[in-house]
Amino acid sequence: MTNPPSSAYLSELFSLDGRVAVVTGGSSGIGRAIAGALARAGASVVIVARREAELAAAVADLEAYGCRAAWVSADLSSREGVRAAAEDVVKSFGEPDILVNSAGINLRPPMGELGDDVWDATMAVNLEAPFLLGERFGPGMAERGFGRIIHVSSQQAHRAFVQSGAYGVSKAGLEALARSQAEAWSPHGVTCNTLVPGFVMTPLNTRISSDPERVASLAARTMIGRNGLAEDFAGAAVFLASAASAYVTGQALFVDGGFSTH
Numbered sequence: 001m002t003n004p005p006s007s008a009y010l011s012e013l014f015s016l017d018g019r020v021a022v023v024t025g026g027s028s029g030i031g032r033a034i035a036g037a038l039a040r041a042g043a044s045v046v047i048v049a050r051r052e053a054e055l056a057a058a059v060a061d062l063e064a065y066g067c068r069a070a071w072v073s074a075d076l077s078s079r080e081g082v083r084a085a086a087e088d089v090v091k092s093f094g095e096p097d098i099l100v101n102s103a104g105i106n107l108r109p110p111m112g113e114l115g116d117d118v119w120d121a122t123m124a125v126n127l128e129a130p131f132l133l134g135e136r137f138g139p140g141m142a143e144r145g146f147g148r149i150i151h152v153s154s155q156q157a158h159r160a161f162v163q164s165g166a167y168g169v170s171k172a173g174l175e176a177l178a179r180s181q182a183e184a185w186s187p188h189g190v191t192c193n194t195l196v197p198g199f200v201m202t203p204l205n206t207r208i209s210s211d212p213e214r215v216a217s218l219a220a221r222t223m224i225g226r227n228g229l230a231e232d233f234a235g236a237a238v239f240l241a242s243a244a245s246a247y248v249t250g251q252a253l254f255v256d257g258g259f260s261t262h
């Protein structure tokens with residue numbers, strides 16, 4: 001039986017067959033869901049994070065679906081760590097066509113108590129690592145005429161609440177980074193965009209998600225009426241990674257159930 005025409009059309013728009021993707025933070029939460037989506041759409045995926053057991057489990061999950069996947073254990077909180085990780089990443093499937101920066105930390109002491117240590121750690125993981133990985137992989141994507149860079153920011157990039165602190169600043173910088181990268185590389189087929197989550201039930205949020213009242217009040221702030229799930233990012237990530245989004249660049253796509261417009 002031949003495939004129906006819709007299958008060829010959908011494949012032309014969204015298939016990631018033959019593409020190589022790197023997903024930082026791909027062992028947990030939103031990054032893990034995105035890695036799964038890109039892999040199941042056809043990409044060979046390398047995930048990067050620190051904890052090996054979580055990395056191995058995430059890759060085993062992908063392999064169980066018949067996907068091609070590999071992991072690199074690295075600490076993205078230092079420049080050397082990021083540079084070493086980038087060189088390890090290319091050993092599995094070669095230079096990437098798609099870079100997803102989902103690794104992030106969320107340390108939010110009250111502003112008056114925010115020390116150099118929290119500021120430095122937040123900027124290093126949330127903003128500097130995406131910048132350095134872009135510098136490493138962006139020019140090659142531009143030279144080859146295709147690339148997709150996808151960042152994961154936050155509501156706090158747009159408004160301050162629940163002690164945005166250094167976290168909100170890093171995420172606002174990340175969205176500006178996407179625009180700067182888009183300006184530099186879009187003429188060469190490399191689009192650079194940001195996904196903006198609302199409140200998503202992941203390990204990052206255990207402090208809030210263990211408080212049923214806060215969870216309910218955050219859900220009530222959405223239009224859909226529930227908080228986000230990591231899986232909610234699958235479709236948007238495949239779109240931004242695929243041929244379908246060739247004319248979408250420098251944008252922030254809110255995947256937040258209407259949280260930001262309510």
Ligand SMILES: NC(=O)c1ccc[n+]([C@@H]2O[C@H](COP(=O)([O-])OP(=O)(O)OC[C@H]3O[C@@H](n4cnc5c(N)ncnc54)[C@H](OP(=O)(O)O)[C@@H]3O)[C@@H](O)[C@H]2O)c1
Binds near residue numbers: 052106
């Ligand atoms: N969940 C939300 O409600 C929400 C809302 C807005 C934005 N976001 C953003 O979405 C992204 C993903 O968050 P999530 O909720 O999926 O969090 P998560 O489940 O805690 O996942 C974070 C990932 O980043 C990795 N990571 C953290 N520090 C790292 C480091 N120094 N070096 C390498 N990898 C590191 C973690 O692995 P290891 O710990 O093993 O290194 C893990 O894979 C983050 O950028 C976050 O700021 C989340």
